[in-house]
Amino acid sequence: MIEPNISLLPYHTFGAKVQAKEFTTVKSENELVKILKEQPKKFLLLGGGSNILFTQDFEGLIIKNEIPGFEVINETDDYVDIQIGAGENWHETVMKTVQKGWQGIENLALIPGTVGAAPIQNIGAYGVEAKDVILSVDFINHDNLEKTTFSKEECHFGYRNSIFKHDLKGKASITSIKIRLSKKWKFNTSYGAINDKILEKNIKELTPDSLANIIIEIRNSKLPDPKVIGNCGSFFKNPVVSKLEADKIISKFPNAPHYVIDENHTKIPAGWLIEQSGWKGKIKGNVGTYSKQALVLINNGGATGEEAWDLAMTIKRDVFTKFGIEIEPEVNII
Ligand SMILES: Cc1cc2nc3c(=O)[nH]c(=O)nc-3n(C[C@H](O)[C@H](O)[C@H](O)COP(=O)(O)OP(=O)(O)OC[C@H]3O[C@@H](n4cnc5c(N)ncnc54)[C@H](O)[C@@H]3O)c2cc1C
Incomplete structure (x- = not known):
């Protein structure tokens, strides 16, 4: 069933008050094909809405994917x-x-x-x-x-x-x-925070279950719960820069975190770049960045997607002015 004028508030994690001209859900491949056969002029397949920023009402059909299995x-x-x-x-x-x-x-x-x-x-x-x-x-x-x-x-x-x-x-x-x-376990515990938790909990033998629970604890301590604070996760991708650019930054900021990808490329955490540009935990109107992770743009209450986009562009500009690095959104902007 296609419903007209549906609020998208429950269907995305940033919590912008936007609506879709038309909305439907699909629970099987056949249902999806049937809808697509009707050739909707403009449509968007939506999952959990956790990697999407609606900057305006959606003037088409939202197809919410609920195909199980x-x-x-x-x-x-x-x-x-x-x-x-x-x-x-x-x-x-x-x-x-x-x-x-x-x-x-x-x-x-x-x-x-x-x-x-x-x-x-x-x-x-x-x-x-x-x-x-x-x-x-x-x-x-x-x-x-x-x-x-x-x-x-x-x-x-x-x-x-x-x-x-x-x-x-x-x-x-x-x-x-x-x-x-x-079924033959080989865990990736390369991140320091994981090892700290293993020591803290005195875990002698990891299982997939115990490691998942460690990850849940770490994430809960670092990231906002979208049910409480609207957000769409990491707003920007971590930029991959040339070795030359990375060396320039590291010589100016010796503590700059960086991950060497290969002999010519290095990844710099976008969160650090944003933090160094003075944006960590800063609120501007109804939007801001999360106090514990500058990479996450938050809805401070009643924000529009447009406000979030404006803030993102201001942050992008400030990072470029300070570091000469272009950071690109990871989130899908609609
Ligand atoms: C608090 C928080 C933490 C996060 N942490 C991480 C993280 O650690 N790592 C990470 O990688 N991401 C993270 N994300 C981002 C997000 O969770 C992922 O990108 C997730 O895969 C998005 O899934 P979704 O179903 O919500 O996609 P949606 O937001 O619904 O859709 C995203 C895009 O994919 C399209 N799409 C969705 N489903 C389909 C489909 N079946 N077929 C074709 N196109 C489709 C949509 O049209 C849209 O363009 C985080 C987000 C939040 C809010």
């Missing part, structure tokens, strides 16, 4: 392959797998949103990315409305990036993904 399709002594519906909640899926003792996505616990959006920006946290477990992605191609499967290689995964953010942006509706999780 969680099926083990292959299992050996070493691993398990699972097909998961795009409308499933990502965090609930992580918890379901860790409780079964399957290892691979425990570091990605508590990332909001749906399973179908995970490959789009190749979600990542604490040294793990969705691409590390994805075998393939199923989607409906908007050009011919046929179901297509892309292997991991065809998805062209990169840092917060995939083919679905570029060549196939707005041209594909992801309906399910296939992932491989391990």
Whole structure:
């Protein structure tokens, strides 16, 4: 059923008061294809709305993806392959797998949103990315409305990036993904905060479940809960700069955090750049940055998406003035 003039407030995490001209939900691939066959002039597939900033009312059809599914399709002594519906909640899926003792996505616990959006920006946290477990992605191609499967290689995964953010942006509706999780545990505990928690809790032997719970604790202490403070997660991507640029910054700011990617490229945390530009925890009107993480733009109450966008552009300008680095939004701006 297509409903007119629906408020999008419950359907995105920033909490801007915007509405959609038309709104519907789909619970199966067939339902999705049926809607797409009617050729809506303007439409947007929405998951959990946690990586999106609506700067204005949406003058088209919002299709909320609620396609379910969680099926083990292959299992050996070493691993398990699972097909998961795009409308499933990502965090609930992580918890379901860790409780079964399957290892691979425990570091990605508590990332909001749906399973179908995970490959789009190749979600990542604490040294793990969705691409590390994805075998393939199923989607409906908007050009011919046929179901297509892309292997991991065809998805062209990169840092917060995939083919679905570029060549196939707005041209594909992801309906399910296939992932491989391990029964032979090999944890990624490379982040200092994880090790600190392991020591603090005196954990002798990690399990996927205990590591997921550590991640949840760390994230809860650092990031705002969108149910309490509206936000859309990290607003900007961490810029990757040339070695020359990085060396210049490090010589001026010897404590600058940085991660060498290869001999020519270095990643600088956008949160640090924003903080150094004087924006950490600063409020401007109804918007601001989070007091514990400058990378997160927050809705301080009653903010419009436009206000958030204006603030983002001011921050971007200030970072450029101070460091000569262009930071780019990670969030989808509508
Ligand atoms: C508090 C907080 C913490 C976060 N932490 C992280 C983090 O640690 N790491 C990280 O990578 N991200 C993080 N994010 C960002 C966000 O959670 C992820 O990008 C998530 O995958 C978005 O999922 P979603 O279902 O909410 O997508 P939405 O916001 O609904 O959609 C995002 C984009 O994808 C499109 N889309 C959604 N579903 C589909 C589909 N099935 N097929 C085709 N297109 C689709 C939409 O049209 C839109 O353009 C965080 C966000 C918040 C609010």
